Each structure stands twice: as structure tokens, then as C-alpha cells.
Amino acid sequence: MIADEATLARLMAASQKGDKAAYNVLLAEAGMWLERYFRRRVPPHQLDDLVQDVMMALHNKRSTYDPDRPFLPWLSAIARYRWIDHLRKVYKHEADLLEDGDASVDSEEDVVEARVSLERLFVNLPAKQSEVIELVKIEGLSIREAAERTGQSESLVKVNIHRGLKKLSALVEKAD
Amino acid sequence: MNSPNSRKNRDSLIADLTEGLTPVRAMRFRDGALVVGAATLLTGLGVVLVKGFWFGMFEGEAAPFFWVTNGLLLILGLAAATAVITMASPKVGNRYDAPRWASAMLAILPLTALVAVLSDTHGAQGHDHGMTGSLAWMCIRNSLIASGLVAASIVLWLRRGAPVSTNLGGWMTGLAAGAIGTAAYGLSCPLDSVGHLGIAHVAPVAIMAALGRLTVPSLIRW
Numbered sequence: 001m002i003a004d005e006a007t008l009a010r011l012m013a014a015s016q017k018g019d020k021a022a023y024n025v026l027l028a029e030a031g032m033w034l035e036r037y038f039r040r041r042v043p044p045h046q047l048d049d050l051v052q053d054v055m056m057a058l059h060n061k062r063s064t065y066d067p068d069r070p071f072l073p074w075l076s077a078i079a080r081y082r083w084i085d086h087l088r089k090v091y092k093h094e095a096d097l098l099e100d101g102d103a104s105v106d107s108e109e110d111v112v113e114a115r116v117s118l119e120r121l122f123v124n125l126p127a128k129q130s131e132v133i134e135l136v137k138i139e140g141l142s143i144r145e146a147a148e149r150t151g152q153s154e155s156l157v158k159v160n161i162h163r164g165l166k167k168l169s170a171l172v173e174k175a176d
Numbered sequence: 177m178n179s180p181n182s183r184k185n186r187d188s189l190i191a192d193l194t195e196g197l198t199p200v201r202a203m204r205f206r207d208g209a210l211v212v213g214a215a216t217l218l219t220g221l222g223v224v225l226v227k228g229f230w231f232g233m234f235e236g237e238a239a240p241f242f243w244v245t246n247g248l249l250l251i252l253g254l255a256a257a258t259a260v261i262t263m264a265s266p267k268v269g270n271r272y273d274a275p276r277w278a279s280a281m282l283a284i285l286p287l288t289a290l291v292a293v294l295s296d297t298h299g300a301q302g303h304d305h306g307m308t309g310s311l312a313w314m315c316i317r318n319s320l321i322a323s324g325l326v327a328a329s330i331v332l333w334l335r336r337g338a339p340v341s342t343n344l345g346g347w348m349t350g351l352a353a354g355a356i357g358t359a360a361y362g363l364s365c366p367l368d369s370v371g372h373l374g375i376a377h378v379a380p381v382a383i384m385a386a387l388g389r390l391t392v393p394s395l396i397r398w
Contacts, residue, residue: 018199027190048182052189059193061338061398063200064265077266081340172340175269 002036003029005072013067027055030075037079041118043140046086054082073175080121080172087137088165121171129164132157137165208261208333212352215329216253219322219360227318227364242368245285245377246359252278252381253355260330260348264337272344275351282355282378289374312376315365319380323357327388334396342393350388354381 003011008029014022034051042050057078065074122130128150135146136157147154232238255274262270330349339345358380367373 015197016200016202018197020194020197023197024190024194027193031186031190048186052186055186055189055193057338057398059196063336064203064338066204066265067202069265069267073267073269074265076268077270077340078338080268081266170341170343173266173268173270
């Protein structure tokens with residue numbers, strides 16, 4: 001069970017003051033939250049690297065959290081930023097596909113999490129762009145395989161990935 | 177779903193980060209506002225010291241368009257600076273619409289200048305448009321120079337923070353610095369014709385916005 005928003009905000013505020021016990025709990029909770037957050041948008045074998053990357057970012061940028069504001073929208077902005085950066089780096093063909101279980105919808109996702117979710121970013125992309133980003137950057141297909149699957153030319157797949165990632169990076173803080 | 181190895185790695189990372197925790201001062205909006213406000217004040221003082229203060233503006237010599245132009249520049253500068261200071265503390269749900277509307281308002285000025293120059297209504301009355309030769313260029317150049325300190329203060333603030341919209345951050349940095357720097361330079365410029373203010377005192381904002389978009393993202397990316 002992951003702690004609620006108010007608890008996380010309280011732990012983060014205490015962490016900024018140097019409370020190591022609070023920070024230890026916060027990192028463990030944030031790790032679990034991030035794991036769930038990325039689960040449907042990152043191949044399983046890359047999940048832990050990305051979660052740890054965001055935890056490092058949380059540590060390095062902890063002063064940018066304003067204790068008067070909610071914690072999860074702050075964490076998810078950082079998570080989205082690192083996720084897009086991660087997608088940009090994934091160019092190699094990755095054979096691993098998402099496991100069936102990873103695509104399940106989490107019934108406990110509340111309203112706040114829905115607003116900050118990664119899905120919210122994808123709905124703002126044209127279908128042709130989100131489709132090829134999903135296939136190449138998340139499911140790990142090659143450019144050629146994605147071209148065959150979607151009916152787009154290989155050049156168009158590359159262009160759509162480039163444009164889609166550029167647009168995603170402009171939408172990091174978008175909530176609706 | 178996680179292998180025991182990755183769980184061990186994460187636990188080890190958490191232990192390391194916890195061990196290395198030191199107290200930090202939370203970045204608050206008012207701190208950023210103070211930084212940019214101080215840079216604005218210093219810029220204004222620098223302009224007055226180097227180029228002098230045009231007292232005519234308080235002696236009834238300034239045309240209404242002088243106040244309109246500098247007022248719009250200040251509003252745009254305030255809106256863009258507020259947005260860019262907020263960007264240092266990211267949050268899903270942040271919106272940065274105000275500078276867009278303020279930019280649209282400022283864009284009325286060069287259009288007005290163009291119409292005024294083409295119809296030559298002011299020229300016919302004997303006013304100097306101040307658009308030709310070195311006068312316009314001097315104002316553009318000096319406004320760009322005056323924008324430097326505010327731009328630097330914003331970039332430093334963003335580098336301390338965690339901006340996640342780096343391209344937009346570049347635009348906003350340029351807009352804020354250009355608008356504030358040009359308004360500050362306006363303290364010393366006695367040319368108040370529609371043509372001069374609408375072109376030579378708006379062009380620096382556009383130039384700074386483009387410069388900001390080109391140079392700032394690479395400086396604030398993390």
C-alpha cells in the first residue's frame with residue numbers, strides 16, 4: 001500500500017529539513033509509486049533503471065519541491081521529464097515485449113494520479129505519432145517492424161517518433 | 177515483477193541517498209522573484225547612471241504612447257518572469273498562458289507603428305519617427321545590453337531548479353529579459369513617437385525571445 005498524497009508531502013517536507021528516517025520511508029514509497037507509474041510505459045527490464053534514475057533526480061532536485069504544494073504532481077513532472085529523456089535514448093532494437101500482466105489497469109489509481117499519468121500525455125499526440133513511439137520506444141520493435149505494422153514508411157516512422165517526442169517534451173506539465 | 181537483484185540495487189540506492197541527505201532550503205517563488213527583482217533594479221540603476229534619466233516623462237513631455245508602450249513591456253516582463261520563476265519548481269498542472277496573451281498585446285504596437293508610418297499621420301505633424309539610421313539601432317542595441325543581467329539572473333535561477341519544459345523556459349527567459357531590459361532602457365529614451373516605440377522598443381523583445389529559445393534550453397537541461 002503506497003502512502004497517500006498528504007503523507008508523502010509531509011515526508012518530503014521533513015526530508016528537506018534533513019530528517020533521514022522520513023527520507024528513507026519517502027524513497028521507498030516513491031520507488032513503489034514510480035514502479036506503478038511507469039509499469040505500462042516501460043519494458044520490464046528497463047523499469048528499475050528508470051525508477052532509480054528518477055529517485056536520483058528526486059534527491060538532486062529535492063530543494064525544488066515547494067512544501068506548500070502537493071507532492072505527487074511535483075514527482076510526476078520529474079518522472080515524465082526523465083521518462084521522455086529515457087525514450088530518446090532507447091534507439092536499439094529491444095526484443096522484450098511488454099508482458100500481458102503489465103498492461104492491466106490499476107483499479108486503485110485515484111483522481112490525482114489519473115491527472116498526472118503518462119496516458120494523459122499520449123492522448124495529446126496524433127495517433128500516428130503515439131503509435132510508433134509505443135511500438136519502437138516502449139515495446140522495442142525495430143523501425144522496420146514498426147513500419148510494417150503501421151503501414152508507414154521507415155522514414156515516416158522516424159519523423160513521427162522525432163516529432164512525437166518533441167511534442168511530449170513540451171507537454172510535461174500538462175494536466176488535462 | 178522485480179528481480180531480487182534489482183530490488184537489492186534499489187534498496188542499496190535508497191540507503192546511499194538517505195545516508196547522504198543534508199538539509200536544503202526549499203526554492204520558493206518569492207526567492208526567485210527577489211533575484212529577478214534585484215536584477216531589474218540594478219538594470220534600471222545602470223541605465224540611469226550610464227545613459228541618464230529622461231525627466232521629460234514627468235514634465236508632461238511624453239506622448240501617451242510612451243506610457244502605453246512601457247506599461248505593456250512591464251506587464252509582459254512581469255508575466256514572463258512570473259512564469260519562468262515558477263518553472264524552476266515543476267508540477268503537472270502548471271500553466272503558462274499569461275505571457276502568451278501579454279505578447280499578443282505587445283504585438284499590437286509594431287502593427288500600430290506600421291500603420292502610423294504608412295499613413296504618415298505623425299510625420300505630417302512634424303514628429304520624428306526615430307526609426308531611421310542610428311537612433312533605432314542604438315535603442316535596439318542598448319535594450320539588448322540592458323536585458324543581459326535579467327536574463328543571467330533567470331538562467332541561474334532555472335539552473336538551480338528543475339525546469340521540465342526547457343524550450344518554453346528558453347522563450348520565457350528571453351521574453352522576460354527582453355521586456356524588462358527594454359522597459360528599463362526606456363527610462364533614458366526621449367523618443368516617444370509611435371513609429372520609434374512600436375518598432376525599436378519591441379524588436380529587442382522579439383530578438384531576446386529568439387535568442388532565449390536558441391541558447392537557454394541547453395543551459396538549463398538537467
